[in-house]
Structure formats: C-alpha cells, structure tokens
Amino acid sequence: MVEKQAQNIKEQRIRKITQMYYSRKDIQKALFEFSKNREIAPSYMMESFGKRPDSFQYPGDVFELVKNGATSFHCSEELWEDPLKLSTEMNEKQFDELRTGWDLLLDIDSKYLDYSKILAEIIIKILKFYGVKNFGIKFSGSKGFHIIVPWKAFPKEINNIKTADMFPEWPRILTKFIMSASKKELIEKITLLTTSGLSKYVKDFKAPKEVMPDLILVSPRHLFRMPYSLHEKTALASIVIIPEKFKDFQPKDADPLKTKVRDFIPEEDGGDATELLREALDWHKIKKPDESRKTEKREFKPVQIGEFSEEIFPPAIKKILQGVKDGRKRSLFILLNLFRSAGMNRDDIEKRIYEWNEKNGVPLKKGYIKSQLLWSYRNKVVPPPNYDKDYYKGIGIIPTEEELRYKNPINYIAKKSRQKDTQDKPKRKTKKSK
DSSP states (O other): OHHHHHHHHHHHHHHHHHHHHHTOHHHHHHHHHHHTTSOEEEEETTTEEOOSSBOOSSTTHHHHHHHTTOOEEEEESEEESOGGGOOTTOOHHHHHHHEEEEOEEEEEEOSSHHHHHHHHHHHHHHHHHTTOOOOEEEEOSSSOEEEEEOGGGSOSEETTEEGGGOTTHHHHHHHHHHHHHHHHHHHHHHHHHSOTTTGGGSSSSSTTTTTSOEEEOOOTTOEEEOTTOBOTTTOOBOOEEOGGGGGGOOGGGGOTTSOOOOOSSOSOOOOTTHHHHHHHHHHHHHHSOOSSOOOOOOOOOOOOOSOOOGGGSOHHHHHHHTOOSSOHHHHHHHHHHHHHHTTOOHHHHHHHHHHHHHHSSSOOOHHHHHHHHHHHHTSOOOOOOOTTSHHHHHTTOOOOHHHHHHOSHHHHHHHHHHHHHHHHSOOOOOOOOO
8 A cells, every 4th residue: 555655656756747847848849850750659657658650740749748648758760751651561561661761779778777888888989999970879767878870870772782671680780799899898897897796697798687788689660768758767868968978977967857958869971880880791691600500619710821922812802902992991801800810920910001001092090000900909810701791892892703712811822822832842853763
C-alpha cells in the first residue's frame, strides 16, 4: 500500500514536470525539427506507445499529445519519404522504396553511467580517428548515451550498392565494428575504474554482461528516445552534449527546468564517414564466419623478407607507392599492414611511409600518419586486404590477373622474394670426370 502511494506521488510529480517542460516553445520546436522524415511514437508513462506510424505536422502537436497523457517521444533512425505510409504489411522492397536514408545511431547501454561514459569517450575517439567530425552526442536520460552519425555523412552508394537500401545490415556492421575496435581499451579503462570487489567482472569481455556497456543493435523500424524528450523513470531530459564538454557531463546537467536547446545533428555537410563505412565493411568480410565449416582463428605471423627491392612489390603496391590523389587513408592502411606483415623494421616503415606521403597529390598531415603508426603498433600484425576487397577498386587500382592468383600482396611479395633469392644464389660447379 505504502509502495503504491509512493509510486502515485512519483507519477504525479513527473506529469507536473512533463506539462511544464513540454509547454516550452523551444522544446516543441526542437522535437518537431528533429522529427522531419522520421516515424515518431509517443510513450504514455512507459505503459504503451501511441499508434504507429505517426508524425508531427506542427510543433504544437507535441503539447497536444502531452495533454492527452504522453510523457516521452521516440523516433526512427530511418528516414522516410512519407512516414505515414509505413505499414507492417509492407515487404522489404516496399520499405526500400520508401526509405530515403538512415542515421547511424550508437545506443550505449549499461548498468552504470560511468561505464557508459567511458565507452562513449572511446567511440568519440574512434570516430575522430577515422576522420568523422560530423556527429552528435546526447544523454539517454538514464544511464546511457546516444551518438549519431547523420545520413548526410555517408556516401550515397558504394560499389553501385545504394546505401539507403542497406538498413539494417550496414548500421549493424558499423556498430559491431566500432564495438570490436573499442573492446580492448574499454576493458582496460573499466578495470582501472572498478573497485577490487567488482574487478572480476571486467578482466575479460565475456564474463561481465551484466555490467559491461554494450551497443544495442538496430533493427527495422527501431525507435530511440528523441533529443529533448523526457525520461519517465528519472524525470531527466535527453539533452544534447557538446563533444568538447562531454567529460564534464553530470546527470544534473539534464535538469528539464534548466535545459538549453542545441542541435543533435551537426550543421556541417560532407561525407566524412565514407572511410569508416568502407573499413567496417571490409572488416566484416574478414570476420564473417564460414557457414559451411568452422575454422580455428590462427594468429598471423609476419613473413621475413631479406631485401625490400622494388622488383618484388606487386604492381598494385607500386602504383600506390608512386603517390595517389584519392584514397590516401586507405592506401596508408594497405602499406602499413603490408610492411608490418613482411617483417620490415619500424624505422624503415616510417621512412618509406613519409617518403610515399610526399608523392601524394595532397599529402596527409604528419600528425595523422603518426597517429596511424601508433595505432598500428598497438595492435597485432595483420596482412593487408586481399585483392578482391573494395580498398583497391575504391582508390582506382585494378589488380592484375597474376596478383589475383596470389590473393594477397603479402603472398605475392613472399613468392617473388623466394624466386629472387634462388636466382641470386650462385650455381654449384660440378666436377668434370677425368
């Protein structure tokens, strides 16, 4: 009885805050602007969603729904030509025809806010590492964060495949790739943060499912809490956070009575997530399990090459080494992995990389190359992408038939190096019979 009374008091308080908060014109406008081309759904004290599909026609629609009991608002990651045409009766092709794009929404879920914050900081660093500047971050309203890479940051197609049609496959691949890239640092940082009593949960990545932050995988018509929607359990607002001030964020900053409105999606244009998407797709091809049989993962061991003369390099690599106009970052990735896989020492790698960079149409910044070198040496040696990957075609290089037979540049170099060693060895003189 006492518990029920306390629950009623809490609900009355939240409804009072809800009325005050959503009556603000700037909050109504923020929700309305973000909802454009998205399916939206109001929630009624977490008991149920409103009818689907739905959309706002005017900013004032927000408060009308609140007066009818709505306490929070959720929307789709997918962008639609007309959200009201959506139906559960539609097939995949019909969804594709109606979908105009999608945002990458990284939904960080954790039992502890501090853990979510660590993962968010690592993801921000990964995005910047791949040159993604066009992203936003917001508080979920409870114990997590939402990071968005907007549709306009992605290429409209890759290898004649329309990006808009690849939902939820490509967002899922991106999500898994980012989580994989963050795994090692996440474990290390949370282990340092945790008390000795909890440390057993974070020494590896499989044990701590109940405490380790994770990214929620997307699905068709998946909804997430809209920026500046309230959260019913906490009565806090899902506020947008300036990335530069993210480290200083505290839940008290999400007090709905003190909320200041900012855009969740950055204003600047540009497809700066192209490199991230290509990297994730190639990673997925390598990691994708063989459906016909399970194979053990073997750690790659560098091939030891005696002399790195130009004649043993594959034609595709020779072209890259002449300098490139487009695809400099992908080319750097190929060269770094090739040189490390071939057992080249670090000084020689850095010398060759910097010499190559000067031949490029527009050289990469030295700071970027330095960060790539450091990143590479923090990780295990892996071979460069196979010739059938999008990396080469994406930078305008078509491997020869001979290269394709070797499958990978490191195989080509190893074979040519052995042939060269054989040719260079002096032939034994046979004794003539008397």
